[in-house]
Amino acid sequence: MSRALPVSLAILACMETASMAEPIALPKPALKGKVSIEAAIAARRSVRSFRKKELSRAQLGQLLWAAQGVTARREGLGLRAAPSAGALYPLEVYAATKAGLFRYLPEPHALEPLASQDPRAALSEAALGQEAVRRAPAALVVCAVYSRMTGKYRDRGPRYAQLEAGHAAQNVLLQAAALGLGGVSVGAMDDAAVQKALALPKDHEPLYIIPVGYPD
Numbered sequence: 001m002s003r004a005l006p007v008s009l010a011i012l013a014c015m016e017t018a019s020m021a022e023p024i025a026l027p028k029p030a031l032k033g034k035v036s037i038e039a040a041i042a043a044r045r046s047v048r049s050f051r052k053k054e055l056s057r058a059q060l061g062q063l064l065w066a067a068q069g070v071t072a073r074r075e076g077l078g079l080r081a082a083p084s085a086g087a088l089y090p091l092e093v094y095a096a097t098k099a100g101l102f103r104y105l106p107e108p109h110a111l112e113p114l115a116s117q118d119p120r121a122a123l124s125e126a127a128l129g130q131e132a133v134r135r136a137p138a139a140l141v142v143c144a145v146y147s148r149m150t151g152k153y154r155d156r157g158p159r160y161a162q163l164e165a166g167h168a169a170q171n172v173l174l175q176a177a178a179l180g181l182g183g184v185s186v187g188a189m190d191d192a193a194v195q196k197a198l199a200l201p202k203d204h205e206p207l208y209i210i211p212v213g214y215p216d
């Protein structure tokens, strides 16, 4: 007799069997929640210890949408949840989970599967052994591609990209708080080791790792 898988396991199984090339659609993000922005700001605290419970695809999608989701359109260009100098969008967000490594695609609101092996242990090592990165059900990695900014902003480009990463990270943390989840913005890492652990393109510079999950 076949038994139904719990939703989170079914999602993981689905992610594991998905072709490495085919994007995985995420559920439409919710535009209304039960928690006010003020309550989310008041509730946000850095969380470094997580329950074993997995995140659903909808929860992961909601967190990624808060980071970089498309929230409006101007002359055909998708404007994102976090402000961006010149709307040049230098950020790339990755999600490291038990099911592997994924890149967030803001335009179709989907996950691009990149690897089916769990990268969290290697990522945690690259983050100077921080346990939160290893133990969270998802660790979002916010990277910047500086060349997208330096054409227009020259030597201020990297600064603008780094400021933008702060906006995106705060959105994730507030969205997590509003969903009853928690996370921490991790800045302590060996950049080259993060790039190696995730096999990132050389110009995707890691700025923040945000482990997220159910607070323990």
Ligand SMILES: Cc1cc2nc3c(=O)[nH]c(=O)nc-3n(C[C@H](O)[C@H](O)[C@H](O)COP(=O)(O)O)c2cc1C
Residues within 6 Å of the ligand: 044, 045, 046, 047, 048, 130, 184, 185, 186, 187, 188, 189
């Ligand atoms: C730029 C930056 C880097 C941070 N890096 C780390 C880190 O590597 N590991 C960590 O556990 N917390 C890190 N934090 C989180 C701070 O430790 C935390 O925000 C601070 O202790 C205040 O606590 P709160 O977030 O609960 O208000 C970082 C915060 C910022 C803004």
